[in-house]
Amino acid sequence: MIESPLFYLVAAVAVLIVGISKGGFVGGFGMLAVPMMAMLIDPRQAAAILLPILCVMDIFAVKAFWGNWDKQALKSIIPGAIIGIIFGTITFTILNADHIRIVVGAVTILFVLQYWFIDRHKKETSGLDYNTVKGGICGALSGFTSFIAHAGGGPLSMYLFPLKLDKTKLMATSVIFFITVNYIKLIPYAWLGQLSSENLMTSLVLLPLAPIGVKLGVWMHHKVSNDIFYIICYIALFFTGLKLVYEGFTNL
Numbered sequence: 001m002i003e004s005p006l007f008y009l010v011a012a013v014a015v016l017i018v019g020i021s022k023g024g025f026v027g028g029f030g031m032l033a034v035p036m037m038a039m040l041i042d043p044r045q046a047a048a049i050l051l052p053i054l055c056v057m058d059i060f061a062v063k064a065f066w067g068n069w070d071k072q073a074l075k076s077i078i079p080g081a082i083i084g085i086i087f088g089t090i091t092f093t094i095l096n097a098d099h100i101r102i103v104v105g106a107v108t109i110l111f112v113l114q115y116w117f118i119d120r121h122k123k124e125t126s127g128l129d130y131n132t133v134k135g136g137i138c139g140a141l142s143g144f145t146s147f148i149a150h151a152g153g154g155p156l157s158m159y160l161f162p163l164k165l166d167k168t169k170l171m172a173t174s175v176i177f178f179i180t181v182n183y184i185k186l187i188p189y190a191w192l193g194q195l196s197s198e199n200l201m202t203s204l205v206l207l208p209l210a211p212i213g214v215k216l217g218v219w220m221h222h223k224v225s226n227d228i229f230y231i232i233c234y235i236a237l238f239f240t241g242l243k244l245v246y247e248g249f250t251n252l
Contacts, residue, residue, distance in 0.1 A: 002202050007040045015053060015206050019213015021153075022054075022061040022175065023221060031151035035108055035240040038149075043100045043244075044092075047149055048194035051185060052203040053210050054150060058179035060214040068172035070165060076135025077142065077159060081152075081181050084143025089188040092148070098248040104149040105244030111154035112238040135159050139177075146181050147188070171221070 002008075014033035037046035095103070138159035146152030156177060160170055189195055 002041065002198070004040065007037070008205070010036055010040060011049070011202075011206055012209055015050075015209045016213040016216070018050070018054065018150075019057055019210055019215075020217035020220060022057045022178075023064065023214040023217015023219075031108065031111065031145075031149070031153045032240065034149040034151060035104055035244055038101060038104060038244060039240070039247075043104055043149060044194065045199060048189060048196070048199045049202045049206070050150055051182065051189055052195070052200065053207055054178075054182050055186065056207060057210045057214050058175065058182055060211050061175045062179055064214070064218045065168065065172035065175050068168050069176045070163070070169055070173045072130050073135065073160060073163060073165075073173050074176060076130065076132045077139030077156065077177055078180055080136035080139025080141075081143030081146070081177065082184065083136075084140040084145075085147050085181065085184055085188065087140070088144045088147030089192070092188075092192055095148070098251045100148055101244045101248035101251075103145075104151060105241040105246075105248060107145050107149070107151050107154055108241030109238060109245070111151075111157075112234050112241065114154065114158070115234060130163070131159075142177075143181060146178070147185055152178065152181065167221075 014036040018033045033050055034043055034046045037043075037049070138155045141155035142152035145155060153174075156174060160173060163170075165173065186195075
């Protein structure tokens with residue numbers, strides 16, 4: 001089990017942010033967790049520690065948003081996600097820690113830039129323009145980035161956000177997508193030796209924060225404006241992504 005107090009401080013904040021995101025407040029910011037933890041440990045180990053915690057969080061999140069998901073959207077993105085997970089499994093042994101830092105950092109930066117330069121300036125549309133091909137591609141990208149760093153929120157948002165779903169339906173659809181993806185990921189993670197006793201014990205220490213984060217997120221989803229939290233998280237995401245990319249290239 002990891003013994004660094006600084007790691008547990010950072011990891012505790014990361015887990016709470018993931019829980020808040022899964023609970024429906026500023027969905028998508030769960031991707032902040034691995035970059036935060038990757039500043040202190042190998043990003044592959046960070047992803048392995050988080051996966052069991054995410055699986056527990058998903059159960060609480062599904063209960064909170066049960067029955068509100070968009071079935072049509074899920075039909076497009078889940079098959080693509082399975083392909084992305086398979087590709088992630090194949091490339092896992094090829095990529096080293098610094099390669100993954102670069103990938104995670106780049107995805108993080110692109111997610112922020114997409115918001116600041118595209119999403120913020122989009123005009124409102126009627127939405128519900130389902131596109132199976134786009135859904136499959138976004139689902140595959142989400143499955144891949146979710147596999148290597150639990151960072152599937154960005155690609156998924158590229159498909160779901162333009163649909164202009166009600167915020168509860170949007171969160172419910174995301175929750176069903178990620179509970180499916182995360183439980184499928186347990187199989188290759190175990191096969192690759194990522195669910196070691198050290199990683200599982202670290203997960204167990206952090207696990208009590210899972211329901212706290214989700215319940216806090218559900219409360220904030222219904223009670224609190226997203227705006228300030230969005231700004232803070234986007235700024236944090238951007239500089240965390242820059243740091244990971246810099247460290248990855250520096251160590252190559």
